[in-house]
Amino acid sequence: MIRNLIFDLGDVIIPIDLTAPIRNFAIMADVSEEEVRALWKQHDFINHYETGLIDDSAFRVHVRQLLKNDAWADEVIDTAWNTVLLDLPVERIERIKELKKEYRLFLLSNTSPIHIRRVNQVLAGMGQPTLEELFERVFYSYDVQLAKPSPAIYNHVLAEVGINAEETAFFDDNAANITAAKALGIQAVHVQPPKTILDYLQDM
Incomplete structure (x- = not known):
């Protein structure tokens, strides 16, 4: 029972749409989706984020560093990240x-x-x-x-x-x-x- x-x-x-954050970050950074996907895979920081090894702030720092844009506000990164949610x-x-x-x-x-x-x-x-x-x-x-x-x-x-x-x-x-x-x-x-x-x- x-x-x-x-x-x-x-x-x-x-x-969810797992491709949406990659697509949106690629547009924001003016790079290809393939480049963003490769960076995600190479650095594996998303897995670290989802298993609590890094916090929100460190996650955002990784995004800014990998996509070479220190000017993005927290809200901008969070909004792009949340486009996975339909x-x-x-x-x-x-x-x-x-x-x-x-x-x-x-x-x-x-x-x-x-x-x-x-x-x-x-x-x-x-x-x-x-x-x-x-x-x-x-x-x-x-x-x-x-x-x-x-x-x-x-x-x-x-x-x-x-x-x-x-x-x-x-x-x-x-x-x-x-x-x-x-x-x-x-x-x-x-x-x-x-x-x-x-x-x-x-x-x-």
Whole structure:
């Protein structure tokens, strides 16, 4: 019997476009998208940011240095970084609120503080609860300094909230994350377009 539901955030709750920040930074810096992508990969600072090894300020410093523009204000960088986030379908939030009556709900996301602040701003603008209010517990990669698909992050969540893997369903759009969760006995569900999370929650 499933008693617990763990949700990924990007492309599960909120649609995302992973190419948008690269595209916007390339336009701002007047360089090619390929150059920006290569710099991201070479310096790996985004992974460091999302696992809490560097903070917001250090992240912005890296962006300014790599793209050679010290004049960009924090807000300019944050806005470009947040273009990854697309419109949030309110019906997904409403469905999650309904599920709270029957299940323990958790959020597990590889993400950054800038993104989480923006998602919560969007939710507030919609008259909806924040992520921290919507779920019993939220687990952000930058807080726990672990990231999916490492088995350690799943074990951390299970231990922290005292739940059993076999009684837990996990919804994620990334195949590697699904494989890792299944290996631990979690009932992992791969959310794939054209279906949305609502399709996978119909029978719950």
